[in-house]
Amino acid sequence: MRRLIRIFSRFAPFIILALVIIELVVTNSFVSLSDHVSGVEKEIQRVERENDDLTQKIASASSLLAIEEKAKTMGFSKTSRYMTIHQDEFLVSLHQVRP
């Protein structure tokens, strides 16, 4: 027991010094990590804002008003005349009827 205490008391200062150095190193790396975290959070906010911006642009481009304008410039026009074809009506004649 006395031998153990003697050995411990010989090495204790070195152990304490090592722990102090480890704490200093870890604290220092945490501080630089916290800078990195701050940077990442800012980047997240930037990307979120960009996301919102793109969402708004998509919503605007896909709005019916925008589609209507685009259709007009592409030459589409409104028609009120249309035909409906029922399922039991043939689109084309399979056998040509000769007079």
Add this chain to the structure above:
Amino acid sequence: MWRLWFIFCSICLVYLGIIIRLFSWQVVNGSSLRLQANLQHRANFLVPSERGSIVDRAGNPLVINQPAFLVYGKPEEIENRSEFAKKAAPFLSLDASLIEEQLSLPDRLWVPLVHKLEKTRVEELKALALPGIGFESEPKRYYAEASIAAHLLGFVGSDQNGVDTGYFGIEGYYDRELRGKDGRIEIEQDASGAPILFGSAERIEPENGRTLGLWVDRSIQFFVERRLFEGIESYGAKEGSVVVMDPATGGILAMASYPSYNPNTFSVFDKELYRNPVVAATYEPGSTFKALVMAAALNKQSVRTTTTIEESGPVSIGNYSIRTWNDEYGGRLTMGQVLERSSNVGMVYVGRALGKENLLSSIRDFGFGQVTGIDLEDEASPVLRPDSEWGEIDLATATFGQGIAVTPLQMVRAVGALANRGWLMKPMVVREIVENNGKKILLKSKRLKQVVSEKTAKLITEMLVSAVDNGEAKWAKPKGYRIAGKTGTAQIPVLGHYDDKKTIASFVGYAPADDPKFVMLVTLREPTSSPWGSETAAPLFFHIASDIFLYYGILPD
């Protein structure tokens, strides 16, 4: 010896001084110093919640948030305030003198200049690299379809505390669900403001607002608005509205009124325009009301479809004389012909057969005199007079929809019951609420009561189909479709009497008659091309109906 005592006393005095100082810091000024320390090494951030979106039936965005910024000035960092104001003014759309005045206010570290400035303007401002200017994210509401569905959606403004608040429509009614809950971050920070990772941190995540999925189909809303605008122009009407509802669920497929406003720039419009006429304005329904009175009479078996009346001339009630709309009298008429010819005389007979008690209870059963409970902020309802205040002439005029005030929503819901096997539904705008975790809460349709039997609903439907096919509006009806409906032309009461030149023209109907996919009411106030519903509101109804048939792929017979 005295030297030792002197040193001892000095050390004691120093220790005493330290203890007194510690006592002063920790006990006397402890709380204020702790607060100061907290402020220095603890950072508090409010994490604002994002307001929820509003989407249509197919998930297309109707209302979202767009990036915008609060622009503020830091007076202490601005050397030349006049020059700063002159450069910033064009981008902020403010007077330079006003900016300068704000920056000159005493004891201000920062001064808000403009709220919710759009990103493009902010980028331009940033390019100027003005010293002493700052930007804080402050999202702004964006209504993707501009003024389309403005009355239905409402808008977001600021309350007296500057907090974003929804007003009118869905934004107002569902403000709490859309707003969400702000979060908070409290962390320990170092001298440069960076967070200390192994320090204490408290983070409460914001709860973003929920997304609302509507019954509204934006395509139907779009062409309803287009047709309404065209109709207002063609018929020279002052105002107009259209409401389209799914009779089976009560879901509102479209709701439009003119004149309207753009919620993106609501502040530049007259405040009177914010109110939704479909749910908040009243009108006398005129002959469209005949459909409901006839249905009630058939349901109570006061009349049958085979009952006939003799329409030989006006009906006298006290000092009043009730005539047909064209002062022509058709002799022996069936109940179906009463509706086809829109005979006021015939309806007086039906009302008398029904009786006062049954007539008034039927009017209440159809939901008149009380709000429908629709999920829009500004709904109102005219109050029905107590039964004791209804005289004979009042009952007679009520049978053809005059002397009784209703809202367009009440009217379309009541007729919707005829399209839904007699069942009155609660009208609804929102179909589902989507939580932040993606979970969908479906808002179930609500059946209120069966106001007429299914048999009666079928009978009245056939009569209304016949009214469309053989009535005054038959020329405008799309061919091949069975549409049940009724025209209405109501005189507008002005200073205690009816103005015979000013009318509210309307048409209410549902189609396809055998399996209705929609019930719709069209109203036009004071059309100048013609006062009659058959020549204005009815053709407009049929145009919109044709668009809906095409959209839904409903083929003609």
